[in-house]
Amino acid sequence: KHDATGRNSGNSRNGTRSKTVLTDVGPVEVKVPRDTAGTFEPQIVRKRQRRLTGVDEMVLSLSAKGLTHGEISAHLAEVYGAEVSKQTITTITDKVMEGMAEWQSRPLDRVYPVVFVDAINVKIRDGKVANRPIYVAMAVTVEGTRDILGIWAGDGGEGAKHWLQVFTELKNRGVEDVLMLVCDGLKGLPDAVETVWPRTVIQTCIVHLIRNSIRYCARQD
Template sequence: GKNGSNSRNGKRTKTVVTDVGPVTVEVPRDRAGAFEPQIVRKHQRRLTGVDEMVLSLSAKGLTHGEISAHLAEVYGADVSKGTISTITDSVMEGMAEWQARPLDSVYPVVFIDCVNVKIREGQVANRPIYMALAVTAEGHRDILGLWAGSEGGEGAKHWLRVLTELKNRGVEDVLMLVCDGLKGLPDAVGEVWPQTV
């Protein structure tokens, strides 16, 4: 039937892709439309375990075609490249929202550093990832953001852009900033937050 559903013995059935393979679910007939399933929602074709597997495989650098082939081979699950793209796109949208979220006006401590990470963009290459981690006034740790830089390593100019973005997202003051001895970095910090130690 359409969208993987059909009728069997007077009951509607649909196939749901799970992390243990395809599962057939019998759906009660409901003329009034009042039945609300709790585990497999109406029109849902995948359970969250599949989404998590797709994201994990994507993070390991597999292409959408490779992920689709892997799920078919290991789980017997038919997950199209289009579906995989939808799953990864939804995470990217959430990441963009998280990266632009408003921040606290004051942080007692902010740690900034750069780590080199292997990223696959056609081929695998080292890319610097700039990180800012804060300790909030309540004593909790909060990652303020992650920024991918270009090859060639860490630079004070890039840090100036990162710190300016944090200020534009609402951070008016940082009491203490912890960083390495990168040349020009103290000047960049002083330009954004003049009173920061």
């Protein structure tokens, strides 16, 4: 038999052949009946499938927690006895990045009643762990549902210049007008909004308004 990457382990008797499938409980050997006419379509372990979906979800979860591909491979080997190569892990994570890129560039609605924008600093591993700003734009659609328009990673502090690039990208993806944009009190951001959507009403976030008001209260209050 071979490792858990799923190569065939050869033909067996009674018209079946064996293959190893990687699952979230470890490698499982599956005996596949021969189908000369090619009319049978398996439902649980499909033809040429080497990993069940639970394995991909496990790899993505570990990757999201900051583990390197080598650490993920070692973890799966230690806990599940499954030998998963770094290349296989890269293949799994790359599929997510492809989907993320497609989602990030998808066409948007022509008008949004409300758009919330903010930046949050998170720790990102890029050679070394460092704080980087993540810019997020969330909209309320005309149907009343919420939709994340995009997520962008910056390389410095939150600035109006970067927000101008974000707003320009949103406009290029089809957003012709925003009725109200909710943001913090970042200096220069209203000018960036006016450059892209001149008629948009700027509303300071209620949380920031409360924080600003509390500054004038006595500490005991």
